[in-house]
Amino acid sequence: MRWSHFIERECVNMDTGEKLGTFHRSDLVIDPGTGQIKTILLPIGSSIFRRKTAEMSLSWSTIQKIGPELILIQQRSYTTESEG
Template identity: 35%
Template sequence: MRLSELSGKEIVNYKKAERLGVLGQTDLEIDESTGHINTLIIPNGKWFRVGRQTTSEIRVPWHYIRTIGTDMIILDVPED
């Protein structure tokens, strides 16, 4: 699968029925030696007054991906 085919898909945690973001607004952590994707890095920003933005991120290991569908990427994230 090409990265361009993943772009624009909703990222959903199925256990919480929670939308985490859209791939394309996320970063990927890639192992330089193998070329494998290790982690999805999903920004979780909140806007405050005067245009300031504080940003945290959600890091999702690639092996948490349960299914990649036509419109969504479904994650199986263990509850901590």
């Protein structure tokens, strides 16, 4: 699957039912040795100037199902980091 198709889908947490949004503005953390995606950094909120205010860190292993319209993840808690 191409990343351009992946980012069009809505991300939903299976544990909470919370919609986390799409991956349009997300960043990837890639293992340089294997080339595999380790983590997706999903922005939370934005300002008027579209600057990121915080990021949610989702491990690639939390993805349970990629469907035609949704990406289901299973993660009980999130790691968030503020950008300054």
